[in-house]
Structures are given as structure tokens and as C-alpha cells.
Amino acid sequence: MREKIIIGLAVFAGALLAWNMNTIFTQLPDELNQGAIYRIIYFHVPANILGMTGFGLGMLLSIGYLVTKDLRYDALAASVTEVSLVFASIGLATGSIWARIIWGVWWAWDYRLTSWLVCWLIFGGYLMLRRAIDEPNQRARFAAVVSILGSVNAYISYKSIEWWTTQHPQPVLSIRNGGGMAAGMEAPIWWNVLALACFSAILVMVRMRQEAVANEIDTLRRMAHAQ
Amino acid sequence: MNRNVQYMLLGLGAAWLIMFIYVVLITLRERKLRKELDRVRRMVEK
Numbered sequence: 514m515r516e517k518i519i520i521g522l523a524v525f526a527g528a529l530l531a532w533n534m535n536t537i538f539t540q541l542p543d544e545l546n547q548g549a550i551y552r553i554i555y556f557h558v559p560a561n562i563l564g565m566t567g568f569g570l571g572m573l574l575s576i577g578y579l580v581t582k583d584l585r586y587d588a589l590a591a592s593v594t595e596v597s598l599v600f601a602s603i604g605l606a607t608g609s610i611w612a613r614i615i616w617g618v619w620w621a622w623d624y625r626l627t628s629w630l631v632c633w634l635i636f637g638g639y640l641m642l643r644r645a646i647d648e649p650n651q652r653a654r655f656a657a658v659v660s661i662l663g664s665v666n667a668y669i670s671y672k673s674i675e676w677w678t679t680q681h682p683q684p685v686l687s688i689r690n691g692g693g694m695a696a697g698m699e700a701p702i703w704w705n706v707l708a709l710a711c712f713s714a715i716l717v718m719v720r721m722r723q724e725a726v727a728n729e730i731d732t733l734r735r736m737a738h739a740q
Numbered sequence: 741m742n743r744n745v746q747y748m749l750l751g752l753g754a755a756w757l758i759m760f761i762y763v764v765l766i767t768l769r770e771r772k773l774r775k776e777l778d779r780v781r782r783m784v785e786k
Contacts, residue, residue: 736784
């Protein structure tokens with residue numbers, strides 16, 4: 514059943530992405546001031562949306578673990594956080610390349626970029642911490658605390674472009690009252706969010722299966738040592 | 741091709757490269773886990 518869901522999601526996401534890429538590259542005009550480079554927004558924004566929501570979801574699952582002590586919450590939190598870190602990396606890389614053309618520099622130490630980089634480092638540390646601790650409950654407890662701290666930072670990063678004056682552009686999406694894009698230019702962003710969310714779900718399902726196999730290995734090892 | 745288009749393609753390439761590297765890494769991890777599971781199963785059976 515899981516295999517069928519994965520294949521179904523992959524086909525749907527692939528078709529949606531192909532259709533949307535066609536719209537982005539063949540139907541949308543260049544932006545008046547930025548030219549062709551503005552199209553990076555169609556990957557930069559969806560990747561960062563998925564990164565931020567994933568970190569937030571990971572935090573809720575971590576709280577779920579702290580309340581229930583059920584390791585399944587921890588496994589799901591680890592899977593979601595790892596995949597979200599991949600999307601956050603895409604967001605950072607694409608943003609930096611866009612900045613090179615528009616700002617003339619690869620990086621600026623403004624509130625948004627710095628807080629998002631700190632967030633990326635915190636969740637990188639989260640994954641390293643998980644590898645460093647063998648005892649499952651201790652690992653889950655420490656990781657949950659880091660996840661909560663990291664997610665608070667992710668929220669600060671999300672709001673930073675409203676709270677402070679930043680080099681990073683102010684909100685442009687209509688749901689944040691940005692209104693800086695024409696409707697025809699904004700829609701493909703949301704289609705890409707949907708397509709990448711499907712890919713994200715596939716990756717989380719694969720990671721969850723790996724967590725289950727790792728747990729089985731741990732259990733068998735304990736049995737072998739007990740014999 | 742102007743510099744603007746080159747950097748747009750570089751951005752898209754970077755996005756797909758990061759995703760591709762991650763997919764390769766979890767595929768390798770999957771293989772390693774399966775091998776380890778088989779090894780531990782055989783160890784328990786003995």
C-alpha cells in the first residue's frame with residue numbers, strides 16, 4: 514500500500530512540476546526590472562515555505578513526544594526535520610545566486626538571511642546530535658528541545674522581514690498582504706509548493722521506513738546480546 | 741546567453757543538485773540498513 518501511495522504521489526508531483534515548469538519558462542514574461550533571474554523565486558519561495566513549515570511540524574511532533582513519550586513521534590519529527598533541512602538548503606542556495614545578480618553580492622548579513630542561516634545550523638546540529646546519542650529516549654528528549662529552539666528561531670526568521678528593515682525583499686505573496694506580484698505570476702509559486710510538498714511527503718515516508726528498519730536492527734541486536 | 745539567464749540556470753541547477761544528492765544519500769542509507777538488518781537477523785538465528 515505504501516509503495517502505491519509513493520508511486521502515485523511521484524507521478525502526480527512529476528506531472529504537476531512539468532506542467533508548471535512549462536508555464537514558468539515558456540508562458541511567463543521576464544520581470545520588468547530583474548529580467549529572467551526572477552524565476553528563481555519559483556523554487557526559492559516554495560523551498561523556504563516547505564523548510565519553515567517542516568521545522569514547525571517537527572516542533573509539534575517533538576512536543577508530542579515530550580508529552581506522550583511515544584518514540585513514533587520522535588521518528589516522524591526526525592524524518593520531517595531532515596527533509597525540511599534539504600529544502601532550507603535549496604532556499605539558501607537559490608537565494609544566494611539571486612542576490613549575486615540583484616544585490617551584486619552572494620550574501621548580506623541582514624536579519625532574514627542571518628536568522629535563516631542560524632536556523633539551518635541549529636537543525637544541522639539537531640541531526641548531528643541524533644547521531645551522537647545511542648539511547649533512544651535520551652536522544653529523543655534532547656532532540657525535541659533543539660527542535661523547539663530551532664523552530665522559535667524559524668518563526669523569528671519568518672517574521673523578520675516585517676519586524677525589521679532588511680536587505681531581503683519585504684513580503685510579496687498576497688497571503689502576507691504583500692501584493693507585489695501579478696496574480697498570473699504568483700499562481701505558479703503555489704503550484705510548485707504543492708508539487709514539492711508531494712516530493713517532501715515521499716521523502717518523509719521513505720525516511721520513516723528507514724527509521725522503522727533501524728529500530729528493528731536495534732531490537733534484534735538487544736536480543737542477540739541477551740542470548 | 742546573458743549573465744542573468746546563466747545565473748537563473750545556475751540557481752535551478754543548484755536546487756536540483758541538492759535534491760539529487762539527498763536522494764542518492766537516502767538510497768545508499770536504505771541499502772546499508774537492509775544489509776545490516778540481514779546481518780543481524782543471521783546473527784540472531786545462529
